[in-house]
Amino acid sequence: MTAIALIDYGAGNLASVKKAFAAIGAEIFVPQGPEDIERASAVVVPGVGHFGATRVLAGAWADAIAARVGEGRPLLGICLGMQWLFEGSDEAPDCPGLGVVAGRCYRLGNGMRDNLKVPHVGWNSLELTRESALLDGVPPGAQVYFTHSFAAPISGYTLAVTEHGERFASIVQRANVAGVQFHPEKSGEAGLTLLRNFVRLC
Amino acid sequence: MSKRIIACLDVRDGRVVKGVNFQGLRAAGDPAELARRYNVEGIDELVILDITATLERRRALAETIRRVARELFIPLAVGGGIRGQDDATAAVEAGADKVSLNTAALADPTLITRLADRYGSQAVVVAIDAKRQGEGYRVYARSGQSDAGRDAIEWAREAEARGAGEILLTSIDRDGTKTGFDCALTGAVSSAVSIPVIASGGAGSLEHFGEVFTAGRADAALAASIFHFAETSVRALKMYLRHLGIPVRL
Numbered sequence: 001m002t003a004i005a006l007i008d009y010g011a012g013n014l015a016s017v018k019k020a021f022a023a024i025g026a027e028i029f030v031p032q033g034p035e036d037i038e039r040a041s042a043v044v045v046p047g048v049g050h051f052g053a054t055r056v057l058a059g060a061w062a063d064a065i066a067a068r069v070g071e072g073r074p075l076l077g078i079c080l081g082m083q084w085l086f087e088g089s090d091e092a093p094d095c096p097g098l099g100v101v102a103g104r105c106y107r108l109g110n111g112m113r114d115n116l117k118v119p120h121v122g123w124n125s126l127e128l129t130r131e132s133a134l135l136d137g138v139p140p141g142a143q144v145y146f147t148h149s150f151a152a153p154i155s156g157y158t159l160a161v162t163e164h165g166e167r168f169a170s171i172v173q174r175a176n177v178a179g180v181q182f183h184p185e186k187s188g189e190a191g192l193t194l195l196r197n198f199v200r201l202c
Numbered sequence: 203m204s205k206r207i208i209a210c211l212d213v214r215d216g217r218v219v220k221g222v223n224f225q226g227l228r229a230a231g232d233p234a235e236l237a238r239r240y241n242v243e244g245i246d247e248l249v250i251l252d253i254t255a256t257l258e259r260r261r262a263l264a265e266t267i268r269r270v271a272r273e274l275f276i277p278l279a280v281g282g283g284i285r286g287q288d289d290a291t292a293a294v295e296a297g298a299d300k301v302s303l304n305t306a307a308l309a310d311p312t313l314i315t316r317l318a319d320r321y322g323s324q325a326v327v328v329a330i331d332a333k334r335q336g337e338g339y340r341v342y343a344r345s346g347q348s349d350a351g352r353d354a355i356e357w358a359r360e361a362e363a364r365g366a367g368e369i370l371l372t373s374i375d376r377d378g379t380k381t382g383f384d385c386a387l388t389g390a391v392s393s394a395v396s397i398p399v400i401a402s403g404g405a406g407s408l409e410h411f412g413e414v415f416t417a418g419r420a421d422a423a424l425a426a427s428i429f430h431f432a433e434t435s436v437r438a439l440k441m442y443l444r445h446l447g448i449p450v451r452l
Contacts, residue, residue: 011322012321012322012325013294013295013299013321013325015294015295015297016271016297016299019271019272019297020275023273023275048321048322048324048325049321049322049323049324050322116203117396117397117398117421118396119323119324119367119397119398120203121324121367121368121397121398121421122203122204122205122206122246122398122421122422123203123204123206123246123451124203124204125204143204143451145276145277146203147324147367148324164203185275186275186276186277186299187275187276188241188275188276189275191275192275
């Protein structure tokens with residue numbers, strides 16, 4: 001029996017993510033070490049807080065996750081977990097990301113109008129820029145829940161764009177690797193739909 | 203970004219109650235049932251404010267959080283019963299996404315930083331109960347009972363500097379009166395900090411929400427009784443705000 005590996009690296013609470021996967025009938029487990037990832041049907045990297053928290057993933061964890069992805073298994077990064085898919089972040093310049101998606105995450109706030117605030121906290125809309133099975137049933141303009149200060153750059157891998165003073169990538173996908181800047185486990189029906197689509201790919 | 207509409211469940215001994223000026227509580231129902239109803243109506247977030255005073259409070263609160271969080275996939279904040287790190291941990295483990303600190307943060311402001319370091323700033327809300335005094339606003343502790351000896355705007359700035367992710371700002375003068383949010387207070391605090399400010403206290407009509415999002419510069423507005431007693435549906439409120447050109451999630 002295979003299940004989705006939910007990586008616990010101490011960056012925030014996993015309870016909400018576990019609850020959301022349970023609600024859509026997905027089986028998940030929290031690997032005790034990198035070797036447990038070999039038996040995962042897919043990998044989810046959640047996380048909130050500072051990019052420096054991902055430092056513990058560099059090395060054995062990143063290698064094990066990359067190996068499983070190389071075997072074609074899906075990987076989903078959520079919030080900080082999405083930023084970790086990139087090469088790095090200005091939030092912790094010496095801390096490497098997985099580097100599956102090109103580019104670096106940067107702090108929101110350049111060219112902000114006066115009344116916009118960082119962190120970007122709350123519900124905002126998705127402008128869908130590419131088609132993907134991950135987005136089946138997610139309507140254009142769907143609103144989802146964000147809470148972050150750093151954001152990912154727009155590139156050819158961007159599936160959805162969101163605007164908060166500036167436009168940033170709110171969903172990315174490169175082959176079997178995807179990332180969402182928002183919290184699908186806190187985004188009502190739109191978030192659960194996206195998680196269901198991910199589970200279907202596993 | 204959308205302006206958030208947040209429903210507050212004031213919970214005592216596992217039941218939702220709502221007072222006027224923090225006194226004279228009247229019963230309003232089962233928290234899980236209300237949470238379900240609000241979720242269907244399109245509420246953006248829920249706050250459980252625990253006003254239980256018994257020794258069994260922590261266990262009772264955890265059970266309430268679990269019951270409310272079970273089928274809810276929107277942000278859930280918990281306050282009222284958070285006296286220190288252990289209470290915060292218990293609330294988070296029971297399913298809270300955010301903890302709201304009030305008296306405990308005034309007594310020991312380092313608690314804000316400790317919780318932000320552990321759970322991230324997005325999980326730490328500092329609740330400020332403010333009362334107009336002369337030209338300014340004073341902070342009150344212990345559910346509005348005692349003057350904390352601080353200026354509301356300075357305390358909001360300090361809370362942000364210590365790692366708070368949001369400010370939940372309640373006007374004691376307006377709470378439960380349905381005479382409208384204190385837009386002057388909300389605007390002053392919102393302009394003083396760069397983190398989101400949730401306005402609370404005084405919601406009585408659709409127009410009050412429109413005012414607090416424009417004149418009050420609020421990022422979110424919280425209300426309790428106006429929703430509990432079905433005087434205003436969340437959906438009708440959002441339709442009204444959209445009509446005014448205020449972005450909402452519908």
